[in-house]
Amino acid sequence: MANVFPPSLKSLVGALQALPGVGPKSAQRAAFHLLERDREGLARLADALTAADQKLEHCKHCRMFCEGDECRLCTDPNRDGRALVVVETPADVAAMESATDYRGRYFVLGGRLSPLDGIGPDELGAGQLESRLAGGVEEVIVATGATVEGEATAHWIAECAARHGVPVTRIAYGVPVGGELEYVDGSTLARAFSGRRAVEE
Amino acid sequence: MANVFPPSLKSLVGALQALPGVGPKSAQRAAFHLLERDREGLARLADALTAADQKLEHCKHCRMFCEGDECRLCTDPNRDGRALVVVETPADVAAMESATDYRGRYFVLGGRLSPLDGIGPDELGAGQLESRLAGGVEEVIVATGATVEGEATAHWIAECAARHGVPVTRIAYGVPVGGELEYVDGSTLARAFSGRRAVEE
Structure with missing residues (x-):
């Protein structure tokens, strides 16, 4: 990347490439967008990342993300x-x-x-x-x-x-709801055929 | 977004949507990617954003991003x-x-x-x-x-x-280097034509 950028801008462009599907060009674009047009969004993103990094763990029962060691779904008595x-x-x-x-x-x-x-x-x-x-x-x-x-x-x-x-x-795998047989791919149709079930009366 | 996510995960998915071209689905994907596969990248991104937010200003002379109030290009005596x-x-x-x-x-x-x-x-x-x-x-x-x-x-x-x-x-606008006239768009060709220059001998 260009030498003309100050170090903190270079680190930001580098760090943004940790996001999936983001390369040098789009990282640079994202950095400029945040810096020039959405400073508030930038600060909010920094805080949200820090908070998520500190708070989010996997639930010890179900491995869902949660704050603390047990998630809401595992502790819900209902x-x-x-x-x-x-x-x-x-x-x-x-x-x-x-x-x-x-x-x-x-x-x-x-x-x-x-x-x-x-x-x-x-x-x-x-x-x-x-x-x-x-x-x-x-x-x-x-x-x-x-x-x-x-x-x-x-x-x-x-x-x-x-x-x-x-x-x-x-769970059942087959023709998706709204799908027309003509347009469903062959593997899905084969799967739907082999997974046919008795019609309930 | 789903109620099953803890608050800090929801805020992260929300905050990621400040990035250009990132909607709810890709924000969720990015959040999971960082949380599950790249915690180090997540922490680095949080730090880089905070540092950029605190340090980066516009140069008072040229409005380029810089740390401090004058950029390297404006102060370089060469x-x-x-x-x-x-x-x-x-x-x-x-x-x-x-x-x-x-x-x-x-x-x-x-x-x-x-x-x-x-x-x-x-x-x-x-x-x-x-x-x-x-x-x-x-x-x-x-x-x-x-x-x-x-x-x-x-x-x-x-x-x-x-x-x-x-x-x-x-700066000159016209047919890009490597461009063949046949494949250059009409506006560019018209511009190149109207911007023709005397051939230096």
Whole structure:
């Protein structure tokens, strides 16, 4: 980067590249935008990052982000501790909560099995999942993504649950609502076909 | 956003939307990325933002970003104070410095004339530019963008310089180096044609 920038501007442009998908050019653009047009937003972002860094931990039960060591979902007495939805990311918890009427608890893996990237069961909180399964869970609902790694992760969770004698279900994968067969991709259609179910009368 | 996120995570996702082109979804993605995969980058970004907010001011002479009230380019005794390049943004200074061998000084407008957006001469540092023109400048080189607002801004600068009896030139706009006439857009070609110059022998 140009020598004409003062050190603190250079560090800011460098630090902004920690954001996903942000390279030198867009980091520079973001830095100038904040400095010239949104000083208030800049200060607010600095404070929010500092606060998040200091406060946010993973819940010791479900690995969701929380302030303190237990999250609201795990301590809420109105939620059913017998059902456990296992998802990949905290964002998936948010998606489930806003789209469904599920009132049980969650377990956030924080990724999916991917041996090539060095992500094995330990990285996904295998120990915490086991102790969760041993603690009164009566149904595990696997809600990992419909990708190759998501499948592998689902199999691994099913094995863990089987060891504890807990029944496992998996959310349905198939033609999305509003989808027309003609425009659905082949893999999805094949999956929907192989996952066909008896029509309830 | 989902209720399931703790307050400091919600504030972080909100604050990240101050960045240009970042909406709720990409802010959430960026927050998770920093929190889960790059805590060090998160802390570094927080520090860099705080430092930039505290240290960076505009140079009192040229309006470039600097720490303190005068920038390196304005205080460097090896630079020629008789030439003044006027650009729109600090990034343009960096571009000029890395591409040309110009060794004079700069003036950063911090935008371009755009009456509809409430950006007039005062917002572009008219007062500072006038005092700069009164202070021994012998050539003003206008390097604003080749846009409608850039043109209007160039005219305004030329007027200012004329009032101080300072000659004005403008960088050349035309077919870019490596450009083939067939693929250059019509406006650029028209501009290149009308801006034709005598061939030096």
